[in-house]
Amino acid sequence: MGYHQKCDLSENIYITKRKIKALVHSLAYYACRIFPIDRNKVVMWTFEGGGGYGCSPKYVAEEILKRNKEKGTNYKIVWLVNDTNKEFPSEIEKVKSTLWNRAYHLTTAATWISNTRTFYGTRKRKGQRYIQTWHATICIKPIGKYRGNLFPRMAYLVSAYDSKLIDYVLSGSKWCDHMYRDGLLYDGEIIKTGTPRCDVLFNQRNEKYRQLRCEYELPENARIMLYAPTFRGGSQNKNRVVNSEDATVDFRRLIHALEQRFGGTWYIFLRLHPQLAAKTKTLKTSQVMNRLIDVSQRPDMNEIIAGSDAFLTDYSSAVFEANMIRIPGFIYADDLEEYIAERGDLFFDMYNLPFSVALNNDELMENIERFDECEYRKKTEAFMKKVGIFEDGKASERVVDLIGL
Secondary structure (H helix, E strand, O other), rough: HHHHHHHHHHHHHHHHHHHHHHHHHHHHHHHHHHHOOEEEEEEEEEHHHHHOOOOHHHHHHHHHHHHHHHOOOOEEEEEEEEOOOOOOOEEEEEOOOOOOOOOOHHHHHHEEEOOOOOOOOOOOOOOEEEEOOEEEEEEOOOOOOHHHHHHHHHHHHHHHHHHHOOOOOEOOOOHHHHHHHHHHHOOOOEEEOHHHHHHHHHOOOHHHHHHHHHOOOOOOOOOOEEEEOOOOOOOOOOOOOOOOOOOOOOHHHHHHHHHHHOOOOOEEOOOOOHHHHHOOOOOOOOOOOOOOEEOOOOHHHHHHHHHHHHHEEEOOOOHHHHHHHHOOOEOOOOHHHHHHHHHHOOOOHHHHHEEEOOOHHHHHHHHHOOOOOHHHHHHHHHHHHHHOOOOOOOOOHHHHHHOOO
16 A cells, blocks of 8 residues: 555656746747747657658658759758757758757748657647658557556656647558557547658668669578567656567577478568667677678668568567568567557557467467468458558658648
């Protein structure tokens, strides 16, 4: 009893501190209202500033820059980023994500585009437009109210605060149309544009396939499996943390199984979640280093998916995006019960998805060896129809049309 009281008191103190901090930060936004709104200015960010030039904002930015070049428009993009060493196109102004930089640029931009929440305490003016792209399509892991009692109070407050600022949420499926209401605590307008980050899968697959092999000096016929474990930790009841653990996948056996089943020479590309990659230089492993390539610092995962031949994850929604281009997808969830206990019930029964599920290395290798392409295609088509996916590679164009650029 006393322990729970102590936890409640600690949580209440933390929430109070966050609210006071947000209120203080909001003053900076009011102060910057002495500056007019620039109708040609668009501010973007990914993963609360921790990401780089990637996800859906990247593809919207590329469409804006394309129109600037082809139509002679003069729209300018400002990108808020924690690490200014990250690479961006020269036409994009990258700005350190400090309070005053955020306050000035967000207060003076006509449009905001992000794949995660705004910064708690942000204020929006009349005449501004905030477009939320989110950073997932179909989800496995629960978000928002779907987490039930495991949804932290602070996370609820941040989500509710942010959703009141949003003008449009983008959707690429009927499933998302429904899920975003409770998932994002959002009751505003949902626009069926498709997901900009998925455009590369439809439009640049051959290009990215060649680019990855050239960039990493791999043979032209090299085959790649992208392994992308999802985010761990991040409770907002207290100071946020991310967890970095040794990989439990047996990569040596994995490569052997892939080569036995599909033929060719296989490489594994490792990509940590951006919130973890920002804090971790490499994933700890000493296995088959000549066939194991850490691509965690690449800001855009979907261009890697576009250039891959197979996909492996635990609970990442990106497996559904790999599924859109019909490459084999596999799930390795060796902590399934623990993850559900910490995160909440998953959106889907893992065993009803198109992907085989392994709880250990033996099962993973067996699933690869028994992979049936015809059966996978049938399950994929049935699932796509069930969730109502309507991605077609033109989402970025629709978003830029929406904001009138």
